[in-house]
Amino acid sequence: MGNALKVGxxxxxxxKNLVDTESMIGLVLGEGLEVTNRRDEADVLVVNTCGFIEAAKKESIEAILEAARAKETGRCRALVVAGCLVSRYKEELLDEIPEIDAVIGTADYPRIVEVVRRVWEGQRVEAVSDPDAIADWNFDRVLTTPSHTAYLKIAEGCNCACSFCSIPLMRGHYRSRPVESVLEEAWRLAGLGVKELIVVSQDTSYYGLDRYRRLMLPELLRRLAEIPGLRWIRVHYLYPTRVTDExxxxxxxxxxxxxxxxxxxQHGSPRVLRLMNRPADPEAYLRLLARVRERVPGVTLRSTFITGHPGETEEDFEQLLDFLRRAEIDHVGVFAYSQEEDTPSGRMSDQVPPEVREERRRRAMTVQRAIALRLRRQRVGSVEEVLVERPLGGQPGWYVGRTQGQSPDVDGVVRLHAPDAGLRPGDFVAAEITGVRGYDLVARLAPEAPTPGTTSRALREGRAPAPMV
Structure with a gap:
């Protein structure tokens, strides 16, 4: 087969899916095959799918069909489909899209080289084990993120049993990786030049409970912080009742x-939260946010909510809007409920019409947009540490960066004016926030370095300077 074989x-x-893809790329390269990011150059195409909600499933199917067309019109001779969609719909995929040459389940991606070799030889392969089959992984990943940022997946699966969620069906029960394995991977990533490590799993706050019989995330974070080279360690996806004082x-x-x-x-109505099989005490949520703000000055809060869950009434939705106003969360994603088969919510009889789900999503985002804008305006005048991502295209002297309060791809960015500074991706600079543009902040270089949690007088006093546009 030789090195001429190229895999896309x-x-x-x-x-979390991206980490799996990066691991597969590393495995393929480690066996002497080539990887290409050009579809028209690939001999074998691998589509790592998402099956979380209906929109994601449609996107995955469209990507599979587009890859299938490459078998007819281009160099591609084999199509491999991997990931969450396979775990739920293996038979349907193989029956309805005959161009698929192999399927790989969420626990089987370490077999990617074997599968690629077999499909290249003309075989049709089904490599789909029980999702719980994979308990640990630690491969030489090839990062597809900017070289200064990487995701670190510390566990697989979920035990939360939220009634609307299909993740346990696709990813299995919660399995924490051993601490030693996580640290070994983190050291390796730091050695590659990673400065921002984003710790993820489906429920990151659960980490360790299954393996060590206690919540281990605080200890893990402190040990990660001992690794030289790392500058920022960010955590995503914490279950509210497991945000401990530690x-x-x-x-x-x-x-x-x-x-x-x-x-x-997910919601602000106790009744809907019970239907979701979530902790049904929004007042406790508000107390949690207040406690975090008190003990962590300058903290940025992010959350997600769902509109139109089965049984949600207009009164329930108004409770959600009231919760958003009281919570004053910096970054919020609101999603219209997606009815997923084989979930308890999907089987409920009182489904909310799709147009009502979407209309409520828009109303919630309108309320949240005003809150977020006011909070961003309050940051004007503060000096914050900014991680430089790249030059801002078409605007000499301007860069795209992020503060500690902005996670990649979800929270907006900083538009940084730094003419003649010669900044490079991965640099950290002190920047004064000078304005707001949509969901983004506008800033310029500041002479002094920021201290975590420090704020300007305007921010401390709660004033909202007019934004720079």
Missing amino acids: FISLGCA LIDVLATEPKVVRYLDVPL
Whole structure:
């Protein structure tokens, strides 16, 4: 077969799926094959799919069909489909899209080289094990993110049993990686030049409970912070009842762990939260946010919410809007409920019409947009540490960067004016926030370095300077 064989990868869905794709790329390269990012150059195409909600499933099917067309019109001779969609719909995919030559389940991606070799030889392959089959992984990944940022997946699966969620069907029960394995991978990533490590799993706050019989995330974060070279350690996806005082203390005291809390809360109505099989006490959520703000000055809060869950009434939705106003969360994603088969919510009889789900999503985002704009305006005048991402195309002297309060791809960016500074991706600079443009901040270089949690007088006093546009 030789080095001439080229494999192309198409990765869809969340950051956790991206880690799997990066691991597959590393495995393929490690066996002497080539990887290309050009579809028309690939001999074998691998589509790593997402099957979380209906929109993601449609996107995955479209990507598979587009890859299938490459078999007819281009160099591609084999199509491999991997990931979450396979775990749920293996038979349907193979029956309805005969161009697929192989399917790989979420626990089987370490077999990617074997599968590629077999399809190249003309075989049709089904490599789909029980999702719980994979318990640990630690491969030489090839990063597809900017070289200064990487995701670190510390666990697989989920035990939360939210009634609307299909993740356990595709990814299995929660399995924490051993601490030693996680640290070994983190050291390796730091050695590659990674400065921002984003710690993820489906429920990151659960880490360790299954393997060590105690919540281990705070200890893991402190040990990650000991690794030279890492500058920012960010955590995503924390279950509200597992945001412990110990975890809050880590956010407050460990300089490398950024002051950023991502807690998906999902709703503001106790009745709907019970239907979701979630903790049904919005007042406790508000107390949690207040406690975090008190103990972690300058913290940025992120959350997600769902509109139109089965049984949601207009009164329930108004409770959600009231919750958003009271919570004043910096970054919020609102999603219209997606009815997923084989989930308890999907089988409920009182489904909300899709147009009502979407209309409520728009109303919630209108309320949240005003809150977020006011909070961003309050940052004007503060001096913050900014990670430089890249030059801002077409605007000499301007760069795209992020503060500690902005996670990649979800929270907006900083538009940084730094003429003649010669900044490079991965640089950290002190920047004064001078304005707001949509969901982004506008800034210029500042002479002094920021201290985590410091704010300007305007921010401390709660004033909202007019934005620069």
